[in-house]
Amino acid sequence: MRSSDNPSRKATSFDVARQAGVSRATVSRTFTPNASVSPETREKVHKAAKELGYRVNYLARSLINRRSDLVGIVVAGMDNPFRAQQVHEIAKALVSRNFRPILLPADQGESADHVMDQLLHYNVSGVLVTSDAPPTELCREFAVHGIPIVLINKGDPIPLVDRVISDNATAGRVAAETLVECGAKQLAVLSASHVSYAARHREAAFVARGMDLGCAPRVVPVLINDYQNGLAAGRDLDGIDGLFCINDYMACGVIDALRTKPQDPKNRIRLIGHDDIGQAAWQAYGLTTFRQPCDIQASQAIDLLISRMADPELEERTVLTPVTLVRRVTA
Structure with a gap:
């Protein structure tokens, strides 16, 4: 009796081999990535497995292979x-x-x-x-x-x-250069560098390049690099006209905070993020950012x-x- 005639029993590789007319080793090779099996045999085994409802038990296989x-x-x-x-x-x-x-x-x-x-x-x-x-x-x-x-x-x-x-160093350096090219003179970076390796290195590169450009960037610390901390920080950015947020998630919070307070068009904050999340391209944000592929x-x-x-x-x-x-x- 085939396993398909008895729903209470799961099909095994022996059942598949019998139905496909091949050896059990051939069935094993068929379901092993990159193993050598002819297209005709592979199709025959897959057809039998589908008819019988057979699925490879990868956890059991790992116990045998030790990986x-x-x-x-x-x-x-x-x-x-x-x-x-x-x-x-x-x-x-x-x-x-x-x-x-x-x-x-x-x-x-x-x-x-x-x-x-x-x-x-x-x-x-x-x-x-x-x-x-x-x-x-x-x-x-x-x-x-x-x-x-x-x-x-x-x-x-x-x-x-x-x-x-x-390439955090390039991101930090180019962010400072781009903000200065846009006319910013009072630079700052928003960063929870104590919890993030990437934040530390982007922040350091931004500050170093800003110093080279004669801007002496401020570091605005936050607890976590997330939307809520960006929203909170965005409410108190007086004296800053060029801001680098070390990720887009936080930059979106800053933009939403800036919407709640009037800005002088002559002294608007230029803003750059990092990551190029989907929201960065939304019309509501239009965020200049670094794409991390x-x-x-x-x-x-x-x-x-x-x-x-x-x-x-x-x-x-x-x-x-x-x-x-x-x-x-x-x-």
Whole structure:
């Protein structure tokens, strides 16, 4: 009796092999990425699997292979549209390369160690970290266990841990130059640098270039780089006519705050953000910003992950993701 005649029993690879008229090893190869199987045989196996309702048990396979197809994504700040866009591109890129993403959220501005510790129990093939506080000791522990880990826009160098970093120095430098070219003389940067690696480096580059241009930029600190902190800071920007927000999410808050108070057209605030989230192009914002290409960054991170799977002893590497200034109405 076929398994399809008995709904209470799940179809197995033996059932599929029998129905397709092939060996069980052929069925296994058919469902193994990049394995050598003829198109005719692959079609025959997939047809039998569909008829029987067969699904590969990847978790069971991972117990046999001692490595799953799961890749952990540790992420914080999912309320930020850029983070959602970033995770979408990472997950899409992983699936296209026959990995299965597992998402673990961490709290914004807090250590992600409790989240990453959970991943050690999932037999993951690798980990991508986008949270603001990657735990150095756990990163080292992953490396010791031979589990590749890639930090995206995070942290200082850690042995055997690779990083993908946006070109924060260029963003900060060009932001200062662009604001000055627009006529701004009193520059400032809005940044929660204490919780974000990217914020620290964008802020530092902006201040350094502003000093070179004779503007002595102010640093306006906030608790978190989010919309609400941008909204609050935007209500008190007296004496500033050129502002760099280290992300668009916060810049949108600033723009909404500025709408609530009258501005002298001759002394309007020129504003630049970073990330080029979808909202930046909305008519309500028209935000000049730096595009950080999430698709390129995702591909870079997965390339590093795969190469380290092949050779865990590689020296740690850092790959730079380019940024592009997108001019709109705010600067």
